[in-house]
Amino acid sequence: MKKVGIIGVGEYLPEKILTNADLEKIVDTSDEWITTRTGIKERHVAAKGQAASDLALPASIQALKDAKINPEDLDLIVVATITGDMPFPSVAAILQDKLGAKKAACFDLSAACAGFVYGISVAQQFLACGTYKNALVVGVEVLTSVTDWQDRNTCVLFGDGAGAVVLTEVKEGGIISTYLGCDGSKVGILNLPAGGSRLPASAETVKNRQHFLKMQGNELFKIAVNTMTKAAEVVLAQAKMTFADIDLIIPHQANARIIMAVAKKLGIPEERVYLNIERCGNMSSASTVTALCEAVREGKVKRGDVILLDAFGAGLVWGACIIKW
Numbered sequence: 001m002k003k004v005g006i007i008g009v010g011e012y013l014p015e016k017i018l019t020n021a022d023l024e025k026i027v028d029t030s031d032e033w034i035t036t037r038t039g040i041k042e043r044h045v046a047a048k049g050q051a052a053s054d055l056a057l058p059a060s061i062q063a064l065k066d067a068k069i070n071p072e073d074l075d076l077i078v079v080a081t082i083t084g085d086m087p088f089p090s091v092a093a094i095l096q097d098k099l100g101a102k103k104a105a106c107f108d109l110s111a112a113c114a115g116f117v118y119g120i121s122v123a124q125q126f127l128a129c130g131t132y133k134n135a136l137v138v139g140v141e142v143l144t145s146v147t148d149w150q151d152r153n154t155c156v157l158f159g160d161g162a163g164a165v166v167l168t169e170v171k172e173g174g175i176i177s178t179y180l181g182c183d184g185s186k187v188g189i190l191n192l193p194a195g196g197s198r199l200p201a202s203a204e205t206v207k208n209r210q211h212f213l214k215m216q217g218n219e220l221f222k223i224a225v226n227t228m229t230k231a232a233e234v235v236l237a238q239a240k241m242t243f244a245d246i247d248l249i250i251p252h253q254a255n256a257r258i259i260m261a262v263a264k265k266l267g268i269p270e271e272r273v274y275l276n277i278e279r280c281g282n283m284s285s286a287s288t289v290t291a292l293c294e295a296v297r298e299g300k301v302k303r304g305d306v307i308l309l310d311a312f313g314a315g316l317v318w319g320a321c322i323i324k325w
C-alpha cells in the first residue's frame with residue numbers, strides 16, 4: 001500500500017458575519033448565554049443565492065494552488081456535505097465542472113460533522129491501493145439554509161463555510177491511522193425531517209417547519225464527549241501511539257465545552273487543541289477541515305508534526321484520524 005498525505009489546503013468563509021448581538025435581535029437569547037454555553041461569538045453566513053458549490057470552489061482552487069497541481073490532474077473529488085446545492089446531482093459533480101477537473105470521478109458523502117474525516121479516509125483507500133493518484137476532498141456546508149431562525153435552541157449554533165485538501169502519494173509521513181464509526185439507533189436526536197423520501201416536501205411540511213434542522217442538544221452533549229474521547233483513544237491505539245505523540249488535536253467544532261471536556265479526559269493541554277468555533281460556529285462537514293486549513297496557515301502545524309482529527313455528528317457518526325504532516 002502507498003503512503004497517502006495532504007499536500008495542499010484551502011478554505012473559504014463567506015463575507016457576511018452574523019454576531020451574537022445580531023442574534024439578540026432575532027430570538028430571545030444573549031451574547032452571554034451563547035458565549036458561555038458554546039464558545040461562539042460570531043459565524044459566517046452565505047449570501048442569498050450562494051450555494052455549497054460556490055463556497056467549495058474558492059476553497060478548492062486555493063488547495064490546488066497550494067498543492068501545485070492542476071484541476072485536470074485530479075482523479076477523484078469527494079465532497080462531504082449535508083447541505084448540497086440540491087438533492088441531486090452531487091456538489092462534487094457541479095464542482096468538477098466549475099474547476100474543469102474533467103477526468104475526476106465525483107461523489108458526495110453524507111456523514112454530517114464527521115464528513116471530512118470520512119472523506120479523507122475514503123479517498124485514502126483509492127490512493128493507497130493505486131487506483132487513483134490525486135484526490136480533492138472538500139467539506140462544505142450552507143447550514144444557515146436549513147436553520148430555523150425562530151428556534152433559539154439551534155439558530156445560534158451554526159455557520160457556513162468550506163475547506164478543501166489535496167491528497168496524493170507521499171514519501172514520508174501522511175495518514176497514519178483512521179477510525180470511523182456509527183450508531184444508527186439515535187437518528188431522532190439530530191436530523192432534518194422533511195424533503196427526503198420519508199416526508200417529501202408539501203405545504204404541510206413547510207407549515208410544520210420540518211425543512212429545518214432539529215436537535216436535542218442536551219442529549220447529544222454527553223454522547224459527543226464520550227464518543228470523541230473513545231474515537232481518539234481507538235485511533236491512537238491503532239497507530240501504537242500515545243497522547244504525548246500528538247502535537248495538535250483538531251476537533252469538530254460543535255461546542256467549546258465539549259472540546260475542552262474531551263481534551264481534559266484525554267489529558268491533552270488546552271494549548272494543543274485548535275479552536276475556530278469562536279469565529280465560525282458549527283459548520284458540520286466544513287468545521288474540521290477549515291480548522292485544519294487555518295492551523296496550517298497560522299503555522300500551528302509544521303512539517304513533521306503529528307495531528308489528530310476527531311469528529312462526531314448526526315447519524316450518529318464519528319471519525320478520528322492521525323496524520324504526520
Ligand code: UT7
Nearest residue numbers: 029030033113152153156217218220221224254255312313
Ligand atoms: O455538531 C455535532 C452535534 N452537535 C452537538 O454535539 C451539540 C451538543 N450540544 C450542545 O452543544 C449543547 O447542548 C447546546 C449548546 C445545544 C445547549 O447547551 P446546554 O447547556 O445543553 O443547554 P440546554 O439545552 O440544557 O438549555 C438550558 C437552558 C434552557 O432553559 P431552561 O429549560 O433551563 O429554562 C433553554 O431553553 O437554556 C435555554 N436556551 C437558551 N437560552 C438563551 C436554549 N437555547 C438558548 C439560547 N439563548 N440560544
